[in-house]
Amino acid sequence: MKFASVVKVAVVAAVIGLAGCTDLKPIQAQIDQLKSDLAKVQGDTSAAKSEADQANAAAQSASQAASGAQSTANQALAAAHASQSCCDATNEKIDRMFKRSVSK
Secondary structure (H helix, E strand, O other): OOOHHHHHHHHHHHHHHHOOOOOOOOHHHHHHHHHHHHHHHHHHHHHHHHHHHHHHHHHHHHHHHHHHHHHHHHHHHHHHHHHHHHHHHHHHHHHHHHHHHHOO
């Protein structure tokens, strides 16, 4: 008798469980919505990666331009130092010439 009661309870529980699972449309709608959201997130991620790659390329280009500008500035500084040295040497010669002419 106890075994029959257990079987009856199991059958009733199975019927109730199966009856509750027959309406899968709301769950399927949620799954479809999640799939749609996932596709949108993947698209957004791809767009963000593309923009980040473009920004990285622009940063590298700017870095190269800055290096070129620094090189040009260093060359200009070296030329200015050379010009100043030449000017100082010329001024020294002129000063020596005036000192000689005054002493004569």
